[in-house]
Amino acid sequence: MAARLLYGFRYSIGYALTVWLFCSLIGICFGATMGFFAGWIDIFGQRMIEVWESVPTLMLLIILASMLSPNIWILAGFTVFFGWTEISLYTRSEFLRLRKRDFVDAARALGAGRSRIIFRHILPNSLTPWITITPFMIAGSITGLATLDYLGFGLAPPTPSWGELLGQAQTHFQRAWWLAVFPSLALFTTLTALNLIGSAVRDAFDPRR
Numbered sequence: 001m002a003a004r005l006l007y008g009f010r011y012s013i014g015y016a017l018t019v020w021l022f023c024s025l026i027g028i029c030f031g032a033t034m035g036f037f038a039g040w041i042d043i044f045g046q047r048m049i050e051v052w053e054s055v056p057t058l059m060l061l062i063i064l065a066s067m068l069s070p071n072i073w074i075l076a077g078f079t080v081f082f083g084w085t086e087i088s089l090y091t092r093s094e095f096l097r098l099r100k101r102d103f104v105d106a107a108r109a110l111g112a113g114r115s116r117i118i119f120r121h122i123l124p125n126s127l128t129p130w131i132t133i134t135p136f137m138i139a140g141s142i143t144g145l146a147t148l149d150y151l152g153f154g155l156a157p158p159t160p161s162w163g164e165l166l167g168q169a170q171t172h173f174q175r176a177w178w179l180a181v182f183p184s185l186a187l188f189t190t191l192t193a194l195n196l197i198g199s200a201v202r203d204a205f206d207p208r209r
Contacts, residue, residue: 001178001179001182003160004160004165005160005162005165005182005183005186007160008160008161008162008164008165008183008186009162009186009190011072011145011155011159011160011161012142012145012146012161012162012190013138013142014072015072015075015076015141015142015145016137016138016139016141016142016145017138018072018073018076018080019076019079019080019083019137019141020134020137020138020141022076022080022084023079023080023083023084023087023137024084024087024130024134026080026084026087026088027084027085027086027087027088027090027091028087028088028091028123028130030045030049030084030088030091030092031087031088031089031090031091031092031093031094031095032091032092032095032118032122032123032126033045034046034088034092034095035091035092035093035094035095035096035099035126036095036099036114036118036122038096038099042092042096045088045092049085049088049089052082052085053085055082057079057082057083060078060082061075061078061079061148061153062148062151062153064078065148065153065154066153069156070153070154070155070156071155071156072155072159075145075148075154075155079141079144086133087130087133087137090129090130090133091126091129091130093129094122094125094126094127094128094129095122095126098122098125098126099122103121104117104121104122107120107121128205131201131205132198132201132202132205133198134198134201135194135195135197135198135201136194136195136198138194139190139191139194139195139198142187142190142191142194143187143191145161145163146161146162146163146166146187147163148163149161149162149163149164149166149167150163150164150166150167151163151167152167162183162186162187163183165179165182165183166179166180166183166184169183
């Protein structure tokens with residue numbers, strides 16, 4: 001049980017960090033483009049994101065898992081494909097707010113090009129929301145993978161995962177109660193720690209404190 005919990009943690013945190021990294025890269029790029037250029041680029045990007053967010057991601061993921069035998073990379077890739085929109089909206093709002101600030105006008109007056117203004121001046125000042133929601137994104141990805149594994153649409157057996165252990169507990173709870181207790185404790189401890197980290201980071205970057 002201890003070995004499967006440890007290996008399950010490795011798969012869970014690896015999946016969550018992979019999803020977080022690629023969602024962040026795609027979302028920041030899209031959000032920065034929409035927020036900096038605004039105009040028709042922003043309008044087109046917003047309409048595309050609205051369509052993207054209306055897609056039933058969990059339903060499509062379940063259909064994909066029933067057709068294939070997904071591994072951690074397929075699950076992560078599919079989650080990233082639909083999961084970058086939230087970060088893009090945060091980044092867009094920050095770029096829209098900062099693009100008219102005095103330090104950007106000063107950099108433009110000194111002859112700085114678009115790439116320098118974006119990467120040197122605006123982007124470092126627009127990452128606070130992204131840093132703040134990072135622990136919550138990782139916690140959400142761990143919960144999502146555990147849910148898919150519990151329903152039988154996640155990592156294929158015999159890959160160890162917390163959701164798969166909880167699925168076994170539902171069948172063998174009378175004879176093996178520890179299959180429910182220890183994976184639940186592992187999930188509870190990990191998610192609580194990540195949420196506490198997220199709250200601390202949010203308080204640290206709160207300008208009103």
